[in-house]
Amino acid sequence: MAADRKVTDYVTLVSNDGYEFKILRSAACIAGTIKKALDPTSGFREMEQNRVELPTINGVTLEKVCEYLYYNQKHAESKDVPDMEIQPELCLELLIAADYLDGE
Amino acid sequence: MSGRRGRGGGRAAGIRGPHSALTDFLAANNISAQEIRDSYRQRQQQAEAEAAENGEAEDNGEGPSIANDEEDLQAESSAMAAERTRKRKRNQEEAIAKIKKGKAAKKNAKKKNKGSDDGSDYDDVMDMYKKAGPLPGQLENCEVCDKRFTVTPYSKAGPDGGLLCTKCGKESAKEAKATDKASKPAVRKGRRKIESNRLDGLTFRGARTLQQLCIDTLAKHADDIEELGEMPEPIMNKLSEIFSKKRAMKSNTFKLFLQPDLDVVAIHEAAYLETEDYDQIFAIVPHLKKLSLRNCCQFKDSNVGYMIEKAKDLVDIQLLGANLVSNDKWVDLFIARGHDLRALKLEWLDAAFDDQAVEALTTFCPNLERLKLERCKQIGPDSIDAIARLEKLQHLTLCYQKVIPRDRVVNLIANVGPNLRTLCLERFIDPENEDGPNDDLLDVIHKTCTQLSKLRFSENNECSDAGYVNLFSDWSNPPLRYIDVNSTRDVDNSNPDGPEDAVGFGSAGFHALMQHSGSKLEYLDVSSCRHISHEQFAHIFSPEHTWPCLREINLSFCPVVDTEVIAGIFRSCPQIKKVVTFGCFEVQDVVVPRDIVLIGAPRAQNAIEQFGQVVMDFQEEFGEVQNPMGMNRIVPVMS
Known part of the structure; x- marks a missing residue:
């Protein structure tokens, strides 16, 4: 981890309508696409700036995504995790965002 | 005291502050809340004085002690004293008597006093309050x-x-x-739900994927969705699956899955759909390539006609339970669309679809690569001969209801075997054949099939263990990815232990199989193979063997399987995700490593409850290398 000190603890996620979310790198990297973009060995610009722009995701959805990332991180090792509340009206956009971010 | 006096003065000038109807009522009857409260305080002080026994001259010997004390206090708050009439005093005494009788009066007094706003008084009130x-x-x-x-x-x-x-x-x-x-972090789901998830291969550790959460939420609000918009096809399919599972696939919700630019429509549970709905598919999705409908009970001749007319690009058809389609219409379909058809899967047809339809199928669909005919009751031996003419077949799955003479099947495999990637033969037995075990089928597979990756050969009670050894020994076929030899054993109720010479997949066959395919095998089903010995299981899953690709094993109803074998599996299969052990009574107290699902195990339920918590030492070695945050925790269950 000492070598990684240069990389910040927090990274910035930017939605298509300009909202910026600063969240823990460890949480952000739960999402496969973000993880790849921030991979120290990749040499992407995202990696240098610690900033990932997500032009397909709007602010409201990205906020929920960030909430999920922290929720996932918090419950990574626990059993019988209570489901996170998702507003039905957000669901479809969130689903597409989830598909995009998972990066499988 | 001054506070009290002030308030007393206030009272003289008219009531100040909030007061209740009761206060008014009491006042009208010449009962003063003030008095009652005062008397309470007085008794309190008296008690204190008595307890202290320092005779602090509260009692001046003036009149009866209670009234005296009262007077004393009143005197101190001199402004009040004048107001008090004798009548009131009487009332006061009554009130005191009441207080002595019970706590009820105290409450009233306290309530009345509560209206007051003075701080110190309020404290007093609270004291009273607490006491009763x-x-x-x-x-x-x-x-x-x-x-x-x-x-x-x-x-x-x-x-x-x-x-x-x-x-x-x-x-x-x-x-x-x-x-x-909120304070309970984990809401314990019902036992049934837990078991259900386990059977689905879902592990419990960690949060569920965001996608899964969204899909579940969508399914809950199925009727409120107006449009799905542009969804990637895998997600469409997942939504279709969950809608089907929740029985939410109705005429209205079903339209969500019809979009003009799609080329796949897969409705896994179409029982609620009407005949008109099926026409919608072909009207809305003109470039349909793949159609999959299960339980499509109302899929009729007219729908097939419309499909022939509209769906010009159709290459892949799967229909389950389409019993209202007549024989002639099946033939029409094959004549009209047959040349383009690449895949056809028909299941559970009992009213129509006979040998002639299969004849037409093989005649007009020469390019068919994938064929699945399961539980179609009308077809018999003649259809087997017809299928043998399909030269381009790569995937063949057959499960017949009628008895098929063995030599017909042998002939079929000899004809189509060389190109096959998948071969599934369920329950091909020939009860008329009385000359004991016969390995012709295995022989012909051994000789002609050289490209198989998935082989299912189940519910057979004719082939001997030696036949399986012969199949897997020196087989020019590359290692299999998927093998299912479940229920290959003799079934005779009058002879429950089986014949002297073992019939079915046994120890030697198992050994030969693992020698041949172990390096690439991902799925292994040997359930109800009663002749595999404990020694053989222990040997196969001993520490010196590693089966690198094995992900799912079904050992159900193999009575010899015990805790040692299961532990051996966890150890020698690094990729293992799911182990099924129904009816394995020797499996007890097994420690299940994390991210592995153990199903069945009738005597190990309590042990399994803790599953997911234990990290085995051998898991630690390579577990750390893998992404511990893997978002996709759903175990893929192979078909």
């Missing part, structure tokens, strides 16, 4: 909303120790429940 709770049937001011209400045995206590009216009590109970819930 109101009895049921009496009136009380609600602690929260200050409204008056009748105390019942069910009245709730407020945050400061007071009582709450029914309405506030309900609300506080609600809040208490909510906080109670």
Whole structure:
């Protein structure tokens, strides 16, 4: 981890309508696409700036995504995790965002 | 004291501050709340004095002790004294008597006093308050909303120790429940739900994927969705699956899955759909390539006609339970669309689809690569001969209801075998053949099939263990990815132990199989193979063997399987995700490593409850290398 000190603890996620979310790198990297973009060995610009722009995701959805990332991180090792509340009206956009971010 | 006096003065000038109807009532009857409160205080002080026994001259020997004390206090608050009439004094004494009798009077007094606003007085009031709770049937001011209400045995206590009216009590109970819930981190789901998830291969550790959460939420609100918009096809399919599972696939929701630019429509549970709905598919999705409908009970001749007319690009058809389609219409379909068809899967047809339809199928669909005919009751031996003419077949799955002579099947495999990637033969037995075990089928597979990756050969009671050894020994086929030889054993109720010479997949066959395919095998099903010995299991899953690709094993109803074998599997299969052990009574107290699902195990339920918590030492070695945050925790269950 000492070598990684240069990389910040927090990274910035930017939605298509300009909202910026600063969240823990460890949480952000739960999402496969973000993880790849921030991979120290990749040499992407995202990696240098610690900033990932997500032009397909709007602010409201990205906020929920960030909430999920922290929720996932918090419950990574626990059993019988209570489901996170998702507003039905957000669901479809969130689903597409989830598909995009998972990066499988 | 001065506070009291001030208030007394206030009272003389007219009531100040809030006062209740009762206060007014009492005042009208010449009963003063003030007095009652005073008398309380006085008794209190008296008690204190007595306890201290320092005779601090509260009692001046003037008149009867109680009234005296009272007078004494009154004297100190001189402005008050003048006001007091004798009548009032009498009342006061009555009140005191009441107080002595019971605590009820105290409550009233306290309530009246509660209206006052003075700080020190208020403290006194609170003291009284704490000393006595109101009895049921009496009136009380609600602690929260200050409204008056009748105390019942069910009245709730407020945050400061007071009582709450029914309405506030309900609300506080609600809040208490909510906080109670929140404080419990894990809401324990029902046992049934847990078991259900386990059977689905879902592990419990960690949060579920965001996608899964969204899909579940969508399924809950199935009727409210207006349009799905542009979804990637895998997600469409997942949504279709969950809608089907929840029986939410109705005429209205089903339209969500019809979009003009799609080329796949897969409805896994179409039982609620009407005949007109099926026409919608072909009207809305003109470039349909793949159609999959299960339980499509109302899929009729007219729909097939419309499909022939509209769906010009159709290459892949799967229909389950389409029993209202007549033989002639099946033939029409094959004549019209047959040349383009690459895949056809038909299941559970009992009213129509006979040998002639299969004949037409093989005649007009020469390019068919994938064919699945399961539980179609009308077809018999002649259809087997017809299928043997399909030269381009790569995937063949057959399960017949009628008896098929063995030599026909042998002939079929000899013809189409060389190109096959998948071969699934369920229950091909020939009860008319009386000359004991016969390995012709295995022989012909051994000789002609050289490209198989998936082989299912189940419910067969004719082939011997030697036949399986022969199949897997020196087989020019590359290692299999998927093998299912379940229920290959002799079934005879009058001879439950089976014949002397083992019939079915046994120890030697198992050994030969693992030698041949072990390096690439991902799925292994040997359930109900009763002739595999414990030694063989222990040997195959011993520490010196590693089966690098094995992900799923079904050992159900292999009575010899015990805890040692299961532990051996966990150890020698690094990729293992799911182990099925129904009816394995020797499996007890097994420690299941994390991210592995053990199903069945009738005597190990308590042990499995803790599953997911244990990290085995051998897991640690390579577990750390893998992404511990893997978002995709769903075990893929192979078909």
